[in-house]
Amino acid sequence: MRILAYFKVTPDYEALRESEWSAAAGRVPSSGGGEGTSRGPSADGGAGPGRGEHAGPADGVDTRYVRRILDCFDESALEIALRLSDALVGRGRAAGLGALSIGAPGAEPHLKTLLALGFERAARVHTEAALDFAPAATAALIAAYAGRIDRSDLLVLGARSSPGGGGTVPFRVAEQLGWPCLTQVTEVEPLADGRLRVTLMGDDGLQRLTARTPCVLAVGNAVVSHLRVPTLTDRLAVRDRQPDVLEPADLGVDLADVLRREGPSLAALEGIDRHREGVLIAGDTPRAKAQALFDARLKSLLEEL
Amino acid sequence: MRFTVVMDGTSAGAADGTPAGAGEGTADRTADGPSGGIHRRAAALGAFLRDGLKSDSAGASRGAIDAQLAGDTLVFYSDERAKDRLVALAPTRDVRLVRIEARRPERMAALLSARAEGGQTDLFLFAGGPAGTELATRLACRSGGQALSEVLSAETAPDRLSCRRSIYSGHLTGRFELSARPWCVAVDPSWADAGGSETVAHTIVSAIDETGGGGPDPFEDRERMEAPSSEDLAGSSFVVVAGSGAGDRQGVRRIAAAAREMGATFGVTRPVAMNAWAPMDRLIGVSGARTAPALCIVAGASGAPAFFWGIERASLIVAVNTDEHAPIVGEADLVLLDDAVAVLEELAAIVAAEREKR
Amino acid sequence: MPLSREAIVEGLQRIVEPGDVVTDEQILVESSVDNFRKLQNIFNVHTMPVPAAVVMARSTEKVVELLRFADEHGVNVIPRTGATATEGGLESAVADSVIIDGSAMNEIVSIDAYNMQATCQCGVPLQVLEDRVRELGLTTGHSPQSKPVAHMGGLVATRSIGQFSTLYGGIEDMVVGLEAVFPGGQVTRIKNVPRRAAGPDIRHVVIGNEGALCFITEVTVKLFPYFPENNTFLGWTLKDMATGFAVLRDVMVNGYKPSVARVYDPGDAGLHFSHFAAEDDCVLLFMAEGAAGIAKATAEGIQAIVDKHPECTQVPSEYIETWFNDLCWDASKITAEDERIRQTRNVNRTTEISADWSSINDIYQAARARIIAEIPDITMMGGHSSHSYINGTNMYFNYFFNVVDVGPEEETSKYYLPIIGIICEETLKRGGSIVHHHGMGKARAPWVKDEYGSSYYVLETLKHAFDPNGIMNKGTIIPL
């Protein structure tokens, strides 16, 4: 089984302050056509000052100054792929494990980490544009890499990304490859005959089913959510290996053209007003506060319900 | 503008119909089993047409589309008995029936795509959730149209469809424009609770049988797990949420017990689920359920956007938190500054005592 | 004859409300360790003696009675407030210990904005005090990373230090007076005055005692005006730590008082700054604060000094400001970190030491090289200097390792203690101090005589004088 895990490196959105979000609200992303609106060092082609410009953003959410992390569902996907690969190796069904990321060099350190963790292949498809809101372009690149370059037969990736979050990328890739696709996957186990036993949280709750490769598995709220960490010795062992860097053209993808046709386009960002009164229910003890709450509102409300 | 509402009444191939087990904190709504979800999702489409889709086409004043006449409903179904109930939920007069042996997304997308070829349908509307997203996406890929999932509301214009959906994990809302047709829209799962539309007299304009045409199921040995779904959360009128302020597994259990005592549906924030202090199906927020209860008590959660998204539509939010500066304090209607477990247990005792009295 | 567990519990119940004597087995077991053996709590495998009870003290009077009882019966007492200790200070070294928990003594007694001092009970979380004084435009100036979770009593007891120490100092520079209870039940109040020369400064008998001499019930700390609008951030990348230390020294020696002055080595920088620093970059950063003129002059002075080092490349200050805003560890970050450890068995540990300018780089290089060579399964070995003085600075070693082939309860013996050992050896060899701010606890107590040298006499005498029956936090500072 030739496994490919796709991951994305994103700004740590949780580290952005509320004021950043309110500043972004109302901004109109300047370019339509699926151009990403998240701007950061990853969007200017290099890490570090001097290499990118530091002017304030005209559009989108200003994430230039927060650190980069593995997108959370993708991190799950990477560890699940590793565990699957370990299990297959244990059964003598040696799985070639590969990792792919798309974007600026921000993903490079993570790709090196994956090499140190035993991924055999690590590749980055270089794009200048952030593809946060370009699921079709993202999918076109993943599918082209998996199908034409890597010739993988299992693709594991996160069910959704934190910026876009639409969850359509796995299905788009599946369409292009002609593979079936499962989403909201929480566990994957190999069966003796090479098939996979997959657990997922579907529309109607938790299900388990058996999948044959090739297929796409999109990982959702899995209990496995952290990627293991390589030792310095592991890193040393792959010191001389560099991730492959490919251009979209190397995959036969005309990115500019795909982006031109990309849609829907993000036309505006709107803030969310979460403010409510926050009336304090006072009391000396938890009991007194609970009683005050009950008397004031809950009694009548619960009678209605 | 013409639209087609796609109702997916098929089940994912599990012919067993095992009822979702009622686990910790699961109260109501599991009675009608998994198919209950199918009907709720189907009903959501009517609600979306009525309240979520606006037209600003010239002449007509901005307002609802004439849902009954401007489109039709396509019902995929496997089971004859289930069909009628779905048809009854169709928001349009015209209904087309497609029978298929089980959920086969690729086959269904192919059928839809053939239908889209005529160019008569501008908008295909799908239910929320993974299945609806899959169909919308696959159809857009095949028909050259554009897909958007988790749509909160939409507005038509002559040359495009403008849709709103949550982005950045609940931090912002994005307005997206769909240009190339057909527009393939999967509504936000929270529409499932917006109440169905009025009953419509239906005309079955076509009925085709596609059973056997779909090839084998790419997935085998399906088994529904003995675990509850999070559906009870979406439909509940009273939700109690435990956040990491519950302290530990024991604290979460105690809040869950208090919720049960009060007849509330129990939910948790992501860290609580991630720490395995509660099952993942209890998760509320952008990665879990979106609720719309009359009453929501949030115990020991900070009110992060990704979480708040899941309770935003609650009529009354009560926050119990030890930190007066926690964001949830400004996001709640009523605030109790105290220990989450202590307050919830006291409250449960008061509610129980009141019940005794009557 | 030592008292039985039951007799201890009964005795405690006669002193405080029965509900204030906690004997829940799980709570006791979890209270047998602190962050030093945190893996025991994370994986729920416990090997330490289980305490007899956790008793909630609600007043100085109760502390008096509790300490009298313990002293009379030779019961080992472990004072506790925020329970964030990292060095084993809360660990029960002997069976049937009693943890006296002061977290319910959480009243802010007074905030005196004229005399610029605030008095609070030991269980006031620093964050709560800081939020209250901020409403008045003031600050305590104390900002350890554990600010959201540590309490005033513990912060004084460990001689803690905050992120703004280069301007405001450590807790020892902030405490003007306090109240403490000694084993026989003796209450000591040290009054709040600007300075005194009436003999030795006895505040220092209490500050940093780690619960091994007395129980701190109340503290009074200084207040400072707060001008967040003047905060100025500066940052650079550079290629080696020696240059970083040299720049820090220049800044200190030239008399500037930035609130934050740090240099990160490449490993540690990789954890925080990989979005702008290359893999082999060190990061140097400063924050200037205070009244407008001071903040401006400080920032300009530092800029001029670093400009003389062409090997430093300046980065936009927003990087530093954004990093800074997300620095403190609240309860949820700690829970998330525990979960990360549970899943990956990759553990993060820290050890902080101090030394003069001539030795600090050598200690850093030597300890780092030895740890990488001698300790297995290291995934990151790095650190930063975060508190500088006119005569030297600290080194905060920050390291991660995978726990492999042993149970979580053996993590300390296989990895953590051997690493601490190397750091202590390399530090002592060069005349540094093996503890900069976390306290000796029980983890570094074995090195106490090497740390103190001939001055150990004073420490030992203090211990014998104030705790003749040896009931205060056995094994802490001075090993069993």
Ligand SMILES: Cc1cc2nc3c(=O)[nH]c(=O)nc-3n(C[C@H](O)[C@H](O)[C@H](O)COP(=O)(O)OP(=O)(O)OC[C@H]3O[C@@H](n4cnc5c(N)ncnc54)[C@H](O)[C@@H]3O)c2cc1C
């Ligand atoms: C892509 C992505 C998706 C996400 N999806 C979701 C999601 O679907 N749902 C979700 O919940 N989160 C989600 N998150 C995480 C979210 O951003 C927050 O981190 C999370 O909601 C915080 O959970 P919490 O409120 O329980 O914990 P915290 O933020 O740690 O808050 C705990 C609160 O408890 C209070 N407290 C502490 N002790 C007590 C006590 N004794 N009594 C009362 N109160 C106390 C504290 O003051 C604090 O306010 C997502 C994040 C990302 C990046």
Ligand SMILES: Cc1cc2nc3c(=O)[nH]c(=O)nc-3n(C[C@H](O)[C@H](O)[C@H](O)COP(=O)(O)OP(=O)(O)OC[C@H]3O[C@@H](n4cnc5c(N)ncnc54)[C@H](O)[C@@H]3O)c2cc1C
């Ligand atoms: C995430 C994290 C970040 C940290 N960052 C910093 C930092 O930036 N700077 C820093 O200096 N430290 C830091 N620490 C260490 C720790 O927070 C400090 O040592 C703090 O001072 C402990 O306060 P506490 O209230 O939690 O004390 P506890 O953990 O309860 O106790 C600490 C020690 O003091 C004794 N003690 C506690 N209360 C009393 C009392 N009333 N009377 C007498 N003795 C008492 C205890 O017996 C124990 O030996 C950090 C710890 C964590 C977990």
